[in-house]
Amino acid sequence: SSGIAFGSQAAINWLWVLLLIVGMLALIIFIVFINDAERRIPVQYAKRQVGRKMYGGQSTHLPMKVNMSGVLPIIFAQSIASLPVTVWTFIGTPAEGTVSRAIYDAIDTKSVIYMVVYFIMIIGFSYFYSSIQFNPVEIANNLKKQGGFIPGFRPGKPTVDFIRKVLNKITLFGAIYLGIVAICPLIIGKFVSSASLAIGGTSVIIVVGVALETVKALESQMLMRQYKGFLE
Template identity: 55%
Template sequence: MFKTIKNAWGIPELRKKIIFTLIIIVVFRFGAVIPVPFLDSTALKGIMDSSAVSGTALGYLDMLSGGAFSNATLFAMSVTPYINSSIIMQLLAVAIPPLERMVKDGGEEGRKKMSAITRYVAVILGLIQGLAYYFYLRNSSYGSTPIVKYTQGGAGIFTAFVIVLVFTAGTALMMWMGEQINQNGVGNGISILLFAGIVSRIPSIIGHLANYIQMAWKDGSANGQYFFLVPLWVIVFLALIWVIVFMNDAERRIPVQYAKRVVGRKQYGGQSSHIPIKVGIGGVMPIIFASSILSIPTTIRFFIGNKDMGSFWNAFFTAFSNTGWVYCVLYVILILAFAYFYTAIQYNPVEMANNLRQSNGTIPGIRPGKPTSDFIGKVLSKITLIGAVFLAVIALLPIVFANATGMSNLSMGGTSIIILVGVALETVKQLESQMMMRHYKGFLD
């Protein structure tokens, strides 16, 4: 990877793109420290650092924003409204025939219209999300310190307007920066910004690990286990990266044989090929869907507060905390379900079988038509199961490790690691493809 980046830096055009991407990332990090007016960042950070936020939608948002939300900054909403908008439009494109025709048959113009609709929906979602979090912040306080200042009378209306407007503007600005990276930089813009936000948490994680070592050094009798647990955490982290890299490149290749046909004195076709099906078809999306749904009960409990609601509801919310066994079981079930759902959206075995028949291609040993679609469906089902189990293990391992060791303040879950590795690999592949284009010798050379 480092060799690829070094070689890309030696090409002037790619060097400009890399520098442009780095400049956008620097601007993003500056925006992540610009405070939102009328908010007490110290009080908000005190709430966000509490263990009550762990496993809630607030903690999830803070993770994706690289800590910008806990510091009440311009980019506190991160790109989550745009991600939600993209998911919604992708699902609607499958469910609504006009949208599906616009994407499939509209060509470049259709894709531009879908992108424009996605941006508008993202701004609307950002406005709704910013308004919802304003009401939460207005009703919250850290001790006796209110988070929102100047909320009385007419000044309160102006305060609400400014805070919600800044949150929404931050989301729109991040979308624009992501599009600029797509046009003039390297990699997928939104993914690069997510990557930068998650990477910014690494220094704080290193600081927590150093604190554990310091605790063990000062009081070895009570905290001596950290001499073993901290290196174990590093080993597990590196092992997860290796497994994700391995599974990211893993694929099942369905062999395809094309029929020979003779036209005049020339013979066409007859070559062998394959259909590649990646093991991790849905990527990180099943984990994002599952964690978003399971964060709802904990978020409701967080908004209600620590009230005594009876033994049943207390037991219910305890079971749905990220330390409960019910949470872990449902987490695995939802990841499996969403993995199959995402595969059903991406692949249509009947359509794939029809395309093979039209191009005179067959799978060796499988008859064309329905037997071919059934075979492809069985392969997809098996591959999806393997990929879903892999995602479930990656998602649960950090939770199990934190519950077993008590090291719960290391905010690097399975979702974060998959995003980091996936974005890094995808960006390196784009650099390699662009270098190959610039070193390719044409027919006139």
């Protein structure tokens, strides 16, 4: 009977390992997909004549990345959300059975309150970062100067409002994606007895991001070499 119990326990352990591997692969695929995802706003350039030459008339697009802030919102949110517990730990962990210990456990990095605050702060920092990095007024003014316009929207305030609306939607989706990637390992850590199995989502985003950037850099180098060889 002990052999059967050991065999069933080993099977359960292997099942957990298999589920974790499948989960990690799914997470990597999801991160790769979102990392390259972008919303392309169509832009049309008006025709204008300079001397005898005709300029403009071509159509292009304004790319807006879904995750334009990278892992910065996660890093900021994690630092601030874990600050009270970190300070409290330096002062001294409260004794068991006290009210202070109950509060300490409630705001601990494994608690539900911490996860909720962490998630909300990720969304907040994502909006903050996108507002700094991508200014709809500046983009609209640059388009106007270059003779470009978004089909269906007049230059000026209508264009700014449309770009801002799209930016808010994209940022919300990107922020929720970052929140899910950051929270999932914490949720897995609560269900799995071994905390070491809960792999950080932030680390996966950084590793996948670096790998994709390296591939792009290699592709551009190969393309440059081919053009150089062709010209010579």
